[in-house]
Amino acid sequence: ADCDLDFKGTGILKISSTLNNGIHTKDDLKIKNLTLNVTAPNYAIKGNDSVTIEEATITAISIEGDTIKTTNSDISSKGNQRGIVTINGATVSLYAALDGIDAAYDVVFTNSPNINIKTDSYSDYSNYVSDAQASTFYVGLDNNILAATLIVTLSDGGTKELKGASVSSGFGRNYLSFSMPTDAKSFKIIAQARGESYETDDMNINNKYDCISLTLRNGSLMTSFETYQTAMRPGGVLGVMGPGGMQDGNSNKSDYSSKGIKADNTITIDSGNIQISSHDDGIHANADVTLENGKTGLGNILILGGNVEIISDDDGIHADYKLDIMGGYIVVNESYEALEANIITFNSGVVEVNASDDGINATNKFEDAYIYFKAGTVYVNADGDGIDSNGYIVMTGGNIIAIGPTNSNNGVLDFDRAFTITGGNLLAVGCSGMNQKPTLGSGVSGGVKTFSSTYGKYLDLTVDSKTVLELYISKNNINYIAYAGYGKSSTISINSSSSFSSLNYGVA
Numbered sequence: 018a019d020c021d022l023d024f025k026g027t028g029i030l031k032i033s034s035t036l037n038n039g040i041h042t043k044d045d046l047k048i049k050n051l052t053l054n055v056t057a058p059n060y061a062i063k064g065n066d067s068v069t070i071e072e073a074t075i076t077a078i079s080i081e082g083d084t085i086k087t088t089n090s091d092i093s094s095k096g097n098q099r100g101i102v103t104i105n106g107a108t109v110s111l112y113a114a115l116d117g118i119d120a121a122y123d124v125v126f127t128n129s130p131n132i133n134i135k136t137d138s139y140s141d142y143s144n145y146v147s148d149a150q151a152s153t154f155y156v157g158l159d160n161n162i163l164a165a166t167l168i169v170t171l172s173d174g175g176t177k178e179l180k181g182a183s184v185s186s187g188f189g190r191n192y193l194s195f196s197m198p199t200d201a202k203s204f205k206i207i208a209q210a211r212g213e214s215y216e217t218d219d220m221n222i223n224n225k226y227d228c229i230s231l232t233l234r235n236g237s238l239m240t241s242f243e244t245y246q247t248a249m250r251p252g253g254v255l256g257v258m259g260p261g262g263m264q265d266g267n268s269n270k271s272d273y274s275s276k277g278i279k280a281d282n283t284i285t286i287d288s289g290n291i292q293i294s295s296h297d298d299g300i301h302a303n304a305d306v307t308l309e310n311g312k313t314g315l316g317n318i319l320i321l322g323g324n325v326e327i328i329s330d331d332d333g334i335h336a337d338y339k340l341d342i343m344g345g346y347i348v349v350n351e352s353y354e355a356l357e358a359n360i361i362t363f364n365s366g367v368v369e370v371n372a373s374d375d376g377i378n379a380t381n382k383f384e385d386a387y388i389y390f391k392a393g394t395v396y397v398n399a400d401g402d403g404i405d406s407n408g409y410i411v412m413t414g415g416n417i418i419a420i421g422p423t424n425s426n427n428g429v430l431d432f433d434r435a436f437t438i439t440g441g442n443l444l445a446v447g448c449s450g451m452n453q454k455p456t457l458g459s460g461v462s463g464g465v466k467t468f469s470s471t472y473g474k475y476l477d478l479t480v481d482s483k484t485v486l487e488l489y490i491s492k493n494n495i496n497y498i499a500y501a502g503y504g505k506s507s508t509i510s511i512n513s514s515s516s517f518s519s520l521n522y523g524v525a
Contacts, residue, residue: 018042022064024073025049032056038063039077048073056142060086061111066093071105077112078142083119084111084134090121090281091309098122098310100281104130111135114143115273117293120280122308129323130289137275137296138226138244139328154197156181156206157230157243159371160398160491161521165193165208165231170219172200192228206231208238211473232350232371236520239350241294241328277327281306282314284336286345287321299327299349304337304383318358320345320366332357333370338383342366342393354378355399362389363415367396374401375431376419381407385434390415390441396522397421398491403429403445410436412455417443418486418522423494425450430499438463442502444478444486446471449497463501466509471495475512480504484516487523 022042024030029052032039039057040046046064052074055061061077062068063086077084090100100122108131111117117134118124126132137143156165167179181193206217208231215238220229226242233239277293278284278300293299304316316337322344327333333349333356334340340358344366349355355370359382370376376399379386386408394416397403403421404410410432421429428451430436439458454465462480471490478486480502500509517523 018044021045021047023047023049024051024053026051028052030054034058039079045069047071048075053077056080058082060084061113062086063088065089066099067101067103069101069103069105070107070109071103072107074108076110078140079113079115080142080144081114083116084113085118085120086116087119087121089309100308101125102280103127104132106130107132109133112140112142113137113275114140116276116279116297117295118278118280119274119276120282122280122282124278124280124284126286126289126291126323128288130291132289132291134277134291134293134295136277136294138330139242139294139296141223152197152199153227154195155184155228156193156195157228158191158193158208159230159232160191161233162208162210162231165206167195167197167204167206169198169201169204171198172202197222206238206240208233230351234350234520241351243330276301277329279303280314281308283317283319285319285321286323286325288345289323291323291325293326294328296330298332298335299329299352300325300334301332302336302338315339317341319343320347322366324348326350327352329353333372342368344393354401355397359383360387360389362387362391363393363395364391365393367394369396370398372397372399372401375399375405376402376421377404378402379406379408385409387411389413390417394418394524398521399429400427402427402431403447405431406436407433409434410455412436412438412441412443414441416441416486416524417445418488418524419445419447420488420490420492420495421445421447423448423492427451428453429497430454438501440503442478442480442485443500444476444488445499446476446488446490446495447497448494452497454499455501457501461501461503462505462507463499464507465500466498468496468498468511471511475515477510477512477516478502478507479510480507482506483525485525487515487517489515489521491521 021044031054034057039055039061041063049071056078059082061079061084102120103125106128111134230241275297277295306314317339318336325347329352333352336358349370355372357378376397390412392415397419403419429445429447430453436455481504
């Protein structure tokens, strides 16, 4: 359309395009209440000036492009900022070959939407993913899983048990390789962790992928299909990482952008349930784009609440400038670097991140790097640096539980200037080598300790006779501990059982 385009009503609309876009207007696009299914080779849903989705149920598939797109970022004659994507209380499923959402200005999620985004190799509809069609199949195990067996169903209805062989691994996981029978139709996985056995549902063979990753979370196995990645990364080989600047990233990502959510100014999430599986960054805000309104994009991300769960083959959440977490429950199950920005602030909420390189990384892109911990709980599991600031780390409250690398080339704490603590509780463990420690302010007690291997044990932080934090040691070669608590006396103990009945960590 050459004008504003509105879709309203309570009916069902199905659009299947074999050429270019599914829905496209040169002006504003509004979709309200209806059920909409769109499939297109290029953009599934495009409004040059804006896209607003309100209380609708949408499934959008882009075979070779972005699913939701805006292009203009100037100011209209009525004084309205163009380029904004707004999702208000809707249920939206996006399958993109490239970006799930690509906004020329802002992205806003409000009124508790339910959003599921899959890009590139995670989308079943992308033309850019080549069939693996390999007889070798790989299973990636997180640090909690010790072994796995495949039970394969063959074309004749019979089953076969497969044992895997350990292979050189990467992307923060141990990998097993299996010789998959050519007549295999489906399979399930039986995994062992901490003396217990866990089993997946039966899954069909998918020729687009030659690998599946397993993550043990809250007593259940989570699975994610992918293509097998080796351990080569910028500055490092076989798990030995190089520098962690903002320009570094997963060397196995695509040459094209395939992010879950991308904006050239800001991204705001105030509520909702958001699930993202992305071959590129999960959530990304740019600050290096000159906008049509004459300004430069801010590059900020603000999360006020909601549940956000991300699997990313690069950064989980990346803000060129500021990342502010004011609430919600945020989980980065897999990533290269989980959280990255110039200035990162934790004001509330619960954040759990897993990374094959740095867990939390603040860089000097525009000004001195800062990571602020003011309130909330942050859990980090990283194979590179756990918490890495090219400038400062400041903790005034909240809880930090971090498990870092098993090699001495990285540290669970890595800061260039200073790390000061005046409040809150810290429990950070890694391999001795860098051995950086925070400066404790008035009223804070703590220190550092070295231990022999603590694998399979529970590490407790007790402050003034109260156990406040606990961490399960899921890695070998963990022998350096930095700890602190707001109180007169903070101590560390190593135990064989949990004080919290927790899986990976506990907070009083």
